[in-house]
Amino acid sequence: MFVKICVVIAAVMGLVGKCYGAELCAVEKLPLTTFGEHATLSYTLNGASPEKTFPVKLTGAEIRYTRLLISAPAQGFYDIEIRDFTGKVLQSIGPNSVVHSQSNPTPGAVAFWSNRLPAAILKVGVAGLSANQDVKLLEYEAMPVGAKAPFYSVKGNEPYWFDAYSSSFDDAIKAEADSVGMLVTSEGSSYSGFRNWCCSGSIVSTKPRLLFMTNFHCGGTAGAVEDYWGDDVCHHTIVDFSWDGDTVGREYQCVNVPVKEKSLDLAVLELAPLVPGTPPPPAVFFAATELRDGQNIHVIHHPQCLQKQVSVACTVTKSKADDWLSAGLMSDFEHDCNTEGGSSGAPVFDDDGEVIGLHHLPYHETSPGLCQRANAAVSINPVISVLKAISPTPVLDVR
Numbered sequence: 020m021f022v023k024i025c026v027v028i029a030a031v032m033g034l035v036g037k038c039y040g041a042e043l044c045a046v047e048k049l050p051l052t053t054f055g056e057h058a059t060l061s062y063t064l065n066g067a068s069p070e071k072t073f074p075v076k077l078t079g080a081e082i083r084y085t086r087l088l089i090s091a092p093a094q095g096f097y098d099i100e101i102r103d104f105t106g107k108v109l110q111s112i113g114p115n116s117v118v119h120s121q122s123n124p125t126p127g128a129v130a131f132w133s134n135r136l137p138a139a140i141l142k143v144g145v146a147g148l149s150a151n152q153d154v155k156l157l158e159y160e161a162m163p164v165g166a167k168a169p170f171y172s173v174k175g176n177e178p179y180w181f182d183a184y185s186s187s188f189d190d191a192i193k194a195e196a197d198s199v200g201m202l203v204t205s206e207g208s209s210y211s212g213f214r215n216w217c218c219s220g221s222i223v224s225t226k227p228r229l230l231f232m233t234n235f236h237c238g239g240t241a242g243a244v245e246d247y248w249g250d251d252v253c254h255h256t257i258v259d260f261s262w263d264g265d266t267v268g269r270e271y272q273c274v275n276v277p278v279k280e281k282s283l284d285l286a287v288l289e290l291a292p293l294v295p296g297t298p299p300p301p302a303v304f305f306a307a308t309e310l311r312d313g314q315n316i317h318v319i320h321h322p323q324c325l326q327k328q329v330s331v332a333c334t335v336t337k338s339k340a341d342d343w344l345s346a347g348l349m350s351d352f353e354h355d356c357n358t359e360g361g362s363s364g365a366p367v368f369d370d371d372g373e374v375i376g377l378h379h380l381p382y383h384e385t386s387p388g389l390c391q392r393a394n395a396a397v398s399i400n401p402v403i404s405v406l407k408a409i410s411p412t413p414v415l416d417v418r
């Protein structure tokens with residue numbers, strides 16, 4: 020009933036209408052969808068204590084997979100085996116299988132994330148350690164099957180998006196979807212508590228570095244905005260390009276954030292693979308001279324942290340709009356594609372499969388009870404200018 024009332028009133032009043040239900044309009048301008056749980060661990064494995072079995076907790080949700088942050092010796096040999104409660108081996112890790120490690124406060128050790136571990140009870144064992152060497156289990160992230168959240172930006176009672184790899188779409192759409200990934204990250208501590216959230220984004224270049232484009236506002240939830248995309252958030256950021264129902268992971272870790280462009284709500288992450296493999300292809304950009312009102316578009320994204328979805332049957336509703344900081348840049352455009360928390364950072368495509376925008380704002384309250392009924396995306400031209408200024412210069416596919 021709330022949604023129907025708001026839709027009727029908004030239709031009469033235009034793009035801005037009174038919203039009487041939180042189901043339709045986000046109270047926050049930049050809602051992030053909470054996704055999964057993050058926790059610290061304090062388990063040490065060595066020759067005297069080579070094994071640990073423990074449960075993974077996820078409040079009120081079914082666990083789809085878990086990922087462990089592990090500290091291991093930087094030198095020497097070791098063998099780490101991770102099993103589920105039945106004894107099935109989920110991952111074997113040795114010194115040569117660690118593709119990318121991150122900073123570790125423990126001298127003489129490296130820290131790295133495990134692969135996806137589809138289990139709620141984990142059994143970790145070590146062998147081959149020298150005397151006085153330890154393997155430590157530092158943290159875990161537990162990921163649910165899906166997030167629970169209200170619909171913030173839908174035109175009717177139900178969202179109009181569909182699985183990107185369903186038979187509803189041709190190979191061209193599926194090829195576009197390959198460059199889109201779901202970003203999952205967290206911030207906080209064992210003292211203040213952790214918050215996990217997800218966003219969307221797309222690969223913009225694979226040469227000379229693997230670069231991933233998302234929103235600036237996806238880089239934090241607390242503290243000063245200027246501190247977003249700090250090292251801690253980057254090191255906890257995993258981008259999953261295969262969150263689409265498959266069993267094979269295609270996951271990458273943030274190692275650096277070369278672009279933090281607040282004015283455009285743009286962040287560019289440098290990624291490194293968790294396991295060896297060929298990266299997905301980069302998106303194709305269209306340097307449009309001017310967008311048109313009524314132009315057909317679609318968005319490929321992870322609304323509510325769902326599997327990869329395509330929002331269709333939508334258009335550009337306003338080809339020129341003010342930027343998100345109301346600074347007069349007129350760098351945005353408005354659209355009516357169905358989106359949700361988790362869609363932030365998603366690429367907006369035209370009918371030719373070329374990226375024309377970076378989605379970043381849903382319907383939101385401009386004042387109590389007053390709803391701005393328009394999604395906003397950053398036009399791609401100023402984004403391309405920022406990308407070309409990155410050093411070393413990335414190889415971009417601009418048409």
